Every structure is written in structure tokens, then in C-alpha cells.
Amino acid sequence: MCADYHRIRRFLEERDPPTPCLVVDTDVVAARAAEFRVAFPGALIRYAVKANPAPPVLDALVAAGLGFDVAGPAEVALCLERGADPADLAYGNPIKKPRDIAYAYERGVREFTSDAADDVDHLGRHAPGSAVSIRVVLEAPDSVTPFGRKFGCEPAEALDLVLRAAAGGLRPGIAFHVGSQQPDLAAWEIGIATAAKLFAEAAAQGVTLTRLNLGGGFATAHRTAVPSLTSYAAKIASALATHFPGERPELMLEPGRVLVADAGLLRTEVVLVAPRGERRWVYLDIGRYNGLAEAENEAIAYRFEPVEPHAGPSRPVVLAGPTCDGDDVLYQRTPYELPLSLRTGDRLDLPGTGAYTASYASVGFNGIEPLRTCCVGRWGDD
Ligand SMILES: *Cc1c(COP(=O)(O)O)cnc(C)c1O
Numbered sequence: 001m002c003a004d005y006h007r008i009r010r011f012l013e014e015r016d017p018p019t020p021c022l023v024v025d026t027d028v029v030a031a032r033a034a035e036f037r038v039a040f041p042g043a044l045i046r047y048a049v050k051a052n053p054a055p056p057v058l059d060a061l062v063a064a065g066l067g068f069d070v071a072g073p074a075e076v077a078l079c080l081e082r083g084a085d086p087a088d089l090a091y092g093n094p095i096k097k098p099r100d101i102a103y104a105y106e107r108g109v110r111e112f113t114s115d116a117a118d119d120v121d122h123l124g125r126h127a128p129g130s131a132v133s134i135r136v137v138l139e140a141p142d143s144v145t146p147f148g149r150k151f152g153c154e155p156a157e158a159l160d161l162v163l164r165a166a167a168g169g170l171r172p173g174i175a176f177h178v179g180s181q182q183p184d185l186a187a188w189e190i191g192i193a194t195a196a197k198l199f200a201e202a203a204a205q206g207v208t209l210t211r212l213n214l215g216g217g218f219a220t221a222h223r224t225a226v227p228s229l230t231s232y233a234a235k236i237a238s239a240l241a242t243h244f245p246g247e248r249p250e251l252m253l254e255p256g257r258v259l260v261a262d263a264g265l266l267r268t269e270v271v272l273v274a275p276r277g278e279r280r281w282v283y284l285d286i287g288r289y290n291g292l293a294e295a296e297n298e299a300i301a302y303r304f305e306p307v308e309p310h311a312g313p314s315r316p317v318v319l320a321g322p323t324c325d326g327d328d329v330l331y332q333r334t335p336y337e338l339p340l341s342l343r344t345g346d347r348l349d350l351p352g353t354g355a356y357t358a359s360y361a362s363v364g365f366n367g368i369e370p371l372r373t374c375c376v377g378r379w380g381d382d
Helices: 006-015 026-039 055-063 073-081 098-106 117-126 155-167 186-204 229-243 257-263 293-298
Strands: 021-025 044-048 067-070 089-091 111-114 131-135 171-175 211-213 250-253 264-276 279-284 314-320 329-339 347-351 372-376
Touching: 006 021, 006 264, 006 372, 021 026, 021 257, 026 044, 026 055, 026 229, 026 257, 055 073, 055 257, 067 073, 073 089, 073 098, 089 098, 098 117, 111 117, 117 131, 117 155, 131 155, 131 211, 155 171, 155 186, 171 186, 186 211, 186 229, 257 264, 279 329, 293 329
Parallel strands: 021 372, 044 067, 044 250, 067 089, 089 111, 111 131, 131 171, 171 211, 211 250, 279 314
Antiparallel strands: 021 264, 264 279, 264 347, 314 329
């Protein structure tokens, strides 16, 4: 689906909110969720709350019948507050305190992900009988924002953890995550092949696995095209047919970015334009600490569209944020051009910014408030 942002632009025109401001169209979130369900029929879909935890976004997804991938007690509480069924929550963070496991279990969460023996033991003690997917690390191509080696265990250890979980009265499955913003479809094939091998090895040890959690990672377009949802789905279906020729596992998916990025548009204002050497530096009221954390290493390169009409040519710029931190530079290597007539007070729109922006904003570095989110559409603020 191609977002046209018409409701968002009308809201910005009518209300003219102070910048920076992220506006999210909840109807688009609901439409993306519906599209995702059609692409993966029968799969359990758990939206990764960290991508955008704004209550109206969660309301739209509850209405669309989705469940939620939560990372800790606050996200459990938030989803339940918005009307989610605890049976539809999956505690997908492998790094968790025993008391946080107990908190989630008390509130009805029965689905967890784990990648370490101690955590499996904590789950056996504090979430008895729950489903636990063992997260395996993949030898797969890096995504744009990879997880590195922080999560997942080697396949040999995963088998040990599966057996440990089963012995501890838990219901084991397999999980992987190909890394966020993953445009390489081959990564899912590698994940599914790795999982199939573990299903067979567990069966040989007398443990039947049923659940396969394919994680998230579905990419969204900024300045370059990415595969469509249907091409991801087709690749996953064919990999499942190849590697699970017998009984198909029960599938779980944890999309984050792909459900919300294109539902959001961020408006920013030019603070200062300064000629420095070859290129002008354009300082914006949005930077890495108040919403554009994913510009780190210039990994995600957003689009910047001038709001006011500018006649005349565009020239190369460096884009930087407003704070007194030397690392608060957005793009120095990525080539960007903006109009020569751009001045203080002019505004720019960043489409496709509904994911991993507001949720990553610091609480008051240099006194700058976290990125404000306004929601429009059926589940909007007003
Ligand atoms: C962040 C996260 C996701 C969502 O990833 P996207 O790339 O936004 O789809 C899913 N599962 C887990 C465990 C995560 O940590």
C-alpha cells in the first residue's frame, strides 16, 4: 500500500502543531495490519510494541485482532490497559529479570522467548507450563540495523535448551529474528532451514516442537525500494514448503516497523543554515536524541521534503540535530541536497517515520522534550 498522508497533511495544515511533531494515521496502521494478516494466513501475529507504543496505535491493532510482542512489564501493562487479551501477548525479550517473568505470568502471559539456560530455568520456576521459543542465531546476511551477537544461541546449544525446557515442564519451540530492516529475503530461508533441522533433531530425542517464531525484520522504504510484503510472504511460504515437507509448524510473526513506519510523518523546522566549507550545514529541531536515533551510523536514511515551495537550485548539505552533542549529526556521508533558499523557520516533512522514532527519544537532553506524537484517523486523539 502506498501511503499518501492526506489525513496527516490536513491535520498539520489545520492545527499547525509546534515542531518537531510526529503524526500517525491510525487508519493506515489498521490497514497495514489487515494486509499483513492476508499475507500470512493462519499465522499468529504479535506486533512488536517498541516500534511505536502510542496508545492509539495499540488500539487500532487490538481492533484489527493482532496480539503483541512485549519486552517487559511496562509493555505488558500498556497492552492490557488497551484491551489486549493476555493470551495474545508474547514476551519476546530474551533478557528479563525473574520478577518480570513472574509479573507477566501473573497477568496471564504464557508465551516467552529465551536463549540462555538460566533464563529457561527462570521460566520453568516463574512461568510454569508456558510456551518458550528458543531463539537461535543465524549465519545470515546482516540487516540494515542488525542485532549482532547480542541475541540467540548457536543451533547446538538451542537443542540443549529445547531439551532443558521440555524437561522443565515448558512447551518448547524455535524462534529467530533476521535483524531489523532486512531487505534480503534469503535470510528467512536460512532461518527456516536452521529451524527445520532443530525440529528434526528434537524429534529424534523424543521432543515434539510445534511452534516456529519467524520474528520481525520486514523492511520499509525510505530512499531506496524494499521487497513488498507479498514477496516476503512468498519467500517464506516456499522456504516452509521446502524445509517442512511434512507437517507445517504453527507460525508466529513479530512485525514492528512494517506495520507503523508508513503510517507516520514527522514535521521538523530548520533552526539554522550555516555555510561551512564545501557544504552548507542545515541544523534541524529534530536530531538523534529526540527522535531520529536510527540515523546512527546513517543506517536509516530518511527522506526530507521541504514544506514551503522553494524556487531555484538545490545543493549538497550536511544534516544535523539541535543539541550540544558532537554526535548529534544525522547525515554527513549520505548525499542529501536541499534548496539553496532554505532558511531558518522553513519546514521539512519526513515521511515513513512512524517506527522507532518517538519511542527512541530521550527525556530531556539539553531540555528538549521527547518527540511529541499526534494520532489521527478512527483511533486518533480527537
Ligand atoms: C524489535 C523486535 C521485533 C520487531 O522487529 P522489526 O524489525 O521492527 O519488525 C520483533 N521481535 C523481537 C524479539 C524484537 O526485539
